[in-house]
Amino acid sequence: MSHDETMSSGSCGCQEYRELSRRGFLGAVGGTAGAISIAAMAAPAWLPRVAMAKDYRSTQRDVMISIFLRGAADGLSMCVPFSEANYYAMRPTIAVPQPDSTATYRCTDLGVSVAGPNGPTGFGLPPGMTALLPAFQAGQLLFVHASGSTDPSRSHFDAQRFMEVGKPRDVSLVTGWLGRHLAATAPATPGSLLRALSISTALPRALVGGPLTLPIPNLDTFGLTGSSSTVAARTVPIQGMYSDTSDPLRSVGLNTLSTIDLLNTINFATYQPAGGAAYPTGSFGTAMKSTAALIKAQVGVEAIAIDLGGWDTHENQGTVPSGTTPGAMHNLMTTLATALAAFNTDMTALTAPTYSLVCMSEFGRRAAQTGTGTDHGHGNVMIVMGNAIHGGRVLTQWPGLNASQLYQGIDLQVTTDYRDIVAEIAVNRLGNDDLPNLFPGYTPTFRGVTL
Amino acid sequence: MTADSPSLSTPSRPLSRRGLISGAGAFAAVWGAARTVLAQPPVEASADVDPGSLLTKLVRRVTYGPTASELALAAQLGYHGYLDYQLNYTAIDDSACEARLSSLATLTMTQQEQYTQTGGATLLSNELTEATILRAIFSQRQLYQRMVEFWTDHFNIAINSEPANMLKSMDDRNVIRVHALGNFGDLLRASAHSPAMLTYLDNYLSTATNVNENYGREILELHTMGADNGYTQADVLDVSRCFSGWGYDSVATSPTRGAFRYSSTRHYNGAKTIFAGTPYQLNIAAGGGQTDGDRVLNALIAHPSTARYISLKMARWLLREDPSPSLVDRVAAVYTSTGGDIKSMIREILKPNNLASAPPKYKRPFHLMVSALRALPSNVTATSGLRGQLTSCGHRPFYWETPDGYPDTAMYWQGLILPRWNFGASLLNANISGCTVDYPAFFSGLTTAGPMLNKIEAELFAGEMPASEKARLNTYLGAGTISSTKTKEVLGVAIAAPSFQWY
Numbered sequence: 001m002s003h004d005e006t007m008s009s010g011s012c013g014c015q016e017y018r019e020l021s022r023r024g025f026l027g028a029v030g031g032t033a034g035a036i037s038i039a040a041m042a043a044p045a046w047l048p049r050v051a052m053a054k055d056y057r058s059t060q061r062d063v064m065i066s067i068f069l070r071g072a073a074d075g076l077s078m079c080v081p082f083s084e085a086n087y088y089a090m091r092p093t094i095a096v097p098q099p100d101s102t103a104t105y106r107c108t109d110l111g112v113s114v115a116g117p118n119g120p121t122g123f124g125l126p127p128g129m130t131a132l133l134p135a136f137q138a139g140q141l142l143f144v145h146a147s148g149s150t151d152p153s154r155s156h157f158d159a160q161r162f163m164e165v166g167k168p169r170d171v172s173l174v175t176g177w178l179g180r181h182l183a184a185t186a187p188a189t190p191g192s193l194l195r196a197l198s199i200s201t202a203l204p205r206a207l208v209g210g211p212l213t214l215p216i217p218n219l220d221t222f223g224l225t226g227s228s229s230t231v232a233a234r235t236v237p238i239q240g241m242y243s244d245t246s247d248p249l250r251s252v253g254l255n256t257l258s259t260i261d262l263l264n265t266i267n268f269a270t271y272q273p274a275g276g277a278a279y280p281t282g283s284f285g286t287a288m289k290s291t292a293a294l295i296k297a298q299v300g301v302e303a304i305a306i307d308l309g310g311w312d313t314h315e316n317q318g319t320v321p322s323g324t325t326p327g328a329m330h331n332l333m334t335t336l337a338t339a340l341a342a343f344n345t346d347m348t349a350l351t352a353p354t355y356s357l358v359c360m361s362e363f364g365r366r367a368a369q370t371g372t373g374t375d376h377g378h379g380n381v382m383i384v385m386g387n388a389i390h391g392g393r394v395l396t397q398w399p400g401l402n403a404s405q406l407y408q409g410i411d412l413q414v415t416t417d418y419r420d421i422v423a424e425i426a427v428n429r430l431g432n433d434d435l436p437n438l439f440p441g442y443t444p445t446f447r448g449v450t451l
Numbered sequence: 452m453t454a455d456s457p458s459l460s461t462p463s464r465p466l467s468r469r470g471l472i473s474g475a476g477a478f479a480a481v482w483g484a485a486r487t488v489l490a491q492p493p494v495e496a497s498a499d500v501d502p503g504s505l506l507t508k509l510v511r512r513v514t515y516g517p518t519a520s521e522l523a524l525a526a527q528l529g530y531h532g533y534l535d536y537q538l539n540y541t542a543i544d545d546s547a548c549e550a551r552l553s554s555l556a557t558l559t560m561t562q563q564e565q566y567t568q569t570g571g572a573t574l575l576s577n578e579l580t581e582a583t584i585l586r587a588i589f590s591q592r593q594l595y596q597r598m599v600e601f602w603t604d605h606f607n608i609a610i611n612s613e614p615a616n617m618l619k620s621m622d623d624r625n626v627i628r629v630h631a632l633g634n635f636g637d638l639l640r641a642s643a644h645s646p647a648m649l650t651y652l653d654n655y656l657s658t659a660t661n662v663n664e665n666y667g668r669e670i671l672e673l674h675t676m677g678a679d680n681g682y683t684q685a686d687v688l689d690v691s692r693c694f695s696g697w698g699y700d701s702v703a704t705s706p707t708r709g710a711f712r713y714s715s716t717r718h719y720n721g722a723k724t725i726f727a728g729t730p731y732q733l734n735i736a737a738g739g740g741q742t743d744g745d746r747v748l749n750a751l752i753a754h755p756s757t758a759r760y761i762s763l764k765m766a767r768w769l770l771r772e773d774p775s776p777s778l779v780d781r782v783a784a785v786y787t788s789t790g791g792d793i794k795s796m797i798r799e800i801l802k803p804n805n806l807a808s809a810p811p812k813y814k815r816p817f818h819l820m821v822s823a824l825r826a827l828p829s830n831v832t833a834t835s836g837l838r839g840q841l842t843s844c845g846h847r848p849f850y851w852e853t854p855d856g857y858p859d860t861a862m863y864w865q866g867l868i869l870p871r872w873n874f875g876a877s878l879l880n881a882n883i884s885g886c887t888v889d890y891p892a893f894f895s896g897l898t899t900a901g902p903m904l905n906k907i908e909a910e911l912f913a914g915e916m917p918a919s920e921k922a923r924l925n926t927y928l929g930a931g932t933i934s935s936t937k938t939k940e941v942l943g944v945a946i947a948a949p950s951f952q953w954y
Contacts, residue, residue: 070853071853153678153679154668154684154687155668155672155678156853156855157672157678157853157855158678158679174862200845201843201844201845201846201867202845202858202863202864202866202867203863203866208862213866214866214867215866215867216867217843217845217867222869223869224869224872224873224876225873225876225877225880225882226873226876226877226879226880226882226940226943227880227936227940230936230940233927234876234927234940234943234944236926236927237923237924237926237927237944238872238944238947240923240926241919241920241923241947241948241949242949244917244919244920244923244949245949245950248865249865249868249949249952250949252865252866252868253868253949256868256869260869309852309853310852312665312853314653314656314663314664314665315653315656315663370661370662370663370664371656371657371658371661371663372656373653373663375663375664375665376664376668408684
């Protein structure tokens with residue numbers, strides 16, 4: 001089925017598209033000519049020029065979006081435990097002031113209170129994170145605090161690896177938990193050409209081992225360069241040579257060629273987000289916007305991984321703006337929060353497709369500041385978002401921040417293993433209950449993350 | 452190796468061997484695979500090892516790609532003679548390559564001049580990148596350049612991080628390039644005194660009361676011992692305390708701006724203990740001042756974990772991703788017996804038996820592009836276009852953000868193949884700024900598929916192109932006189948070939 005390319009994009013919101021996928025299918029299997037015509041007219045120009053024969057909601061699992069904040073993001077700044085007196089004592093110049101402070105830049109109270117060893121604990125968002133308030137208040141965004149990996153490493157590289165493979169300390173495990181999930185499950189869409197991708201120049205460890213999985217730095221420009229008139233002729237020997245070689249390069253080469261064709265059917269540049277969603281400019285915002293377009297195109301992608309780096313704030317952390325200077329971490333949080341908020345708006349304007357998003361980092365940062373920043377720490381905050389996430393809460397077994405309550409006397413404890421969160425999503429939203437394969441040697445405890 | 456060049460109908464000896472070992476693993480379909488599956492480790496004089504191909508393999512490992520002249524030189528000098536030639540790099544006349552760098556003024560500026568030149572950090576970065584690319588392509592000191600790349604990653608400094616952006620050029624000149632084939636201890640000490648490193652890892656901000664652990668942790672984890680190899684969080688803290696006060700002169704008006712500076716007022720001068728409870732325990736009494744850091748460096752250089760970790764990383768770089776523990780032990784023994792002599796370690800790593808059984812390594816994007824430019828009659832007048840190509844592959848020199856440096860594993864690089872293919876197409880279409888290939892000269896006098904493919908095999912593939920790849924290109928070219936378009940584009944397609952991705 002081809003869509004009418006002349007339809008103006010301004011009149012083609014996603015409501016129409018949702019109708020399209022079903023009506024287009026009905027038409028194809030014997031509906032009236034009129035129905036086909038309506039469907040074609042309703043097609044946004046960016047949508048794939050291929051037939052989509054499925055009702056996503058009835059047949060698909062959630063699309064999993066895995067966001068990794070590389071460099072150890074400071075969770076105590078991202079979701080601030082503003083009732084903890086020692087938080088302010090340990091961070092005299094980088095703490096985010098309490099919600100009732102008169103400071104220009106202060107916490108916004110999330111309006112939740114959890115029991116803690118030092119009394120009821122409130123949590124607030126710093127100025128850089130407030131874009132997430134609507135999603136939180138709509139119940140689609142969840143913070144999981146004092147969470148992370150129980151592995152004691154404060155090495156970025158070890159900690160990232162062990163989190164992404166899904167088992168601490170096991171250097172023999174090279175595949176990622178998400179890659180193994182894909183390898184062990186049939187494609188959610190039979191015949192899918194691309195099951196998973198990272199929007200980057202190399203696959204993150206979490207996706208290693210996944211079939212039909214590629215790193216794609218820019219979804220909109222993924223194609224062969226050189227003279228366009230000879231692309232087809234040049235593709236033949238490339239396809240042939242990669243057919244002849246052995247895996248993994250064989251699969252990479254052939255998947256790349258089929259993915260070029262697949263992505264060619266989607267016009268990312270003219271994609272119109274739904275619900276007035278405004279993505280930030282820059283690579284992360286573009287990646288989240290492309291992710292939304294790709295999911296809505298329903299081409300069978302099941303998992304997307306995106307990295308956001310730069311969180312290793314040993315110095316000049318810049319948690320909140322200082323005068324007219326924005327602050328390094330404030331900028332990063334703003335990028336993260338505005339992109340996630342836009343994505344949520346874009347996606348929840350639809351009732352389908354559904355997605356689950358998990359955002360985590362290798363570990364948190366030292367509870368006390370050093371100089372103008374923080375050293376490597378332990379416990380952290382995770383952000384979980386999605387249509388079927390039990391959000392609007394701060395899920396935590398809050399351990400407190402008094403000196404005696406800190407891990408090794410210096411860091412926020414990990415009281416919720418990140419695998420508890422991810423495993424529950426895998427079972428309830430990704431249709432995979434083989435947890436010993438995803439997280440070898442660990443028995444997760446479900447925490448009520450999904451609805 | 453041209454004597455081994457097969458015709459299309461007669462596979463070379465490596466190919467015929469490979470035919471016997473189907474299913475031998477991930478590397479089975481590329482040349483050299485035969486040597487990965489020999490039932491017994493080959494001995495140097497074994498009839499099972501083709502000395503010609505082993506020599507080619509040596510050239511592949513110590514250079515950024517074999518050229519006809521380099522292969523001829525290696526054939527003349529023999530295995531050990533050629534390795535010695537490359538190791539004794541200062542005796543190699545490299546004036547022609549250095550002449551190409553004469554317009555890169557910042558390469559020879561003092562630190563003061565680098566600060567005050569009008570191009571700022573951008574010019575420093577661009578000129579260092581250009582010099583790095585040009586040296587990789589044109590330097591006769593190929594092993595030296597390869598080791599410069601290795602240590603650049605080992606002691607990674609992101610050139611876009613302030614204030615290291617003004618200092619990395621000097622680190623490249625005075626730390627990496629001075630010691631790349633020298634002594635590891637000297638290299639480590641130079642790095643520890645390098646303002647670029649001390650700023651990149653925040654040590655310059657560390658004080659007695661606010662001890663910053665960033666450098667202290669990474670010198671243990673990344674520069675010397677390796678993660679989980681015998682140190683604790685308490686060691687990280689005390690090592691960091693020892694280095695507190697190590698910084699640089701940041702005063703804009705100072706005549707020594709940008710030089711290493713020790714600040715006694717910032718130094719944590721209390722007692723410290725490193726590696727407590729181990730045979731390597733080091734007690735540092737209070738009041739040691741700057742010597743605290745020197746003593747830590749000595750202890751790290753002497754620690755057996757450092758010997759093993761540096762040996763492991765060098766063996767991975769030069770030989771194979773998975774060197775055996777016994778090989779690493781042998782290299783570490785050389786490290787210990789020579790006091791960290793890098794050349795001696797390389798000799799141990801590249802012993803013929805080790806190389807004969809080593810599987811091919813996957814080229815990183817930088818290596819891929821340089822190897823193509825070396826093999827072809829390329830004219831490189833500027834590198835901004837190549838820089839963009841490398842960025843598309845995620846491998847722009849000096850732009851890896853975190854202190855671990857660009858990865859050196861096939862797994863990491865193998866997913867993104869499209870920009871590698873596109874590099875070849877763009878190069879031959881003269882779409883890479885500052886970079887052209889004289890393909891008419893390359894194919895001079897050759898107008899049909901057979902001779903053209905033999906030329907491609909000899910020059911781009913060192914005489915070892917899989918027959919299946921030649922057959923695919925033969926079909927692509929077709930019969931009769933080859934069109935000018937295909938004469939140009941076949942080279943781009945050849946660069947995209949699977950076997951060209953390995954070395």
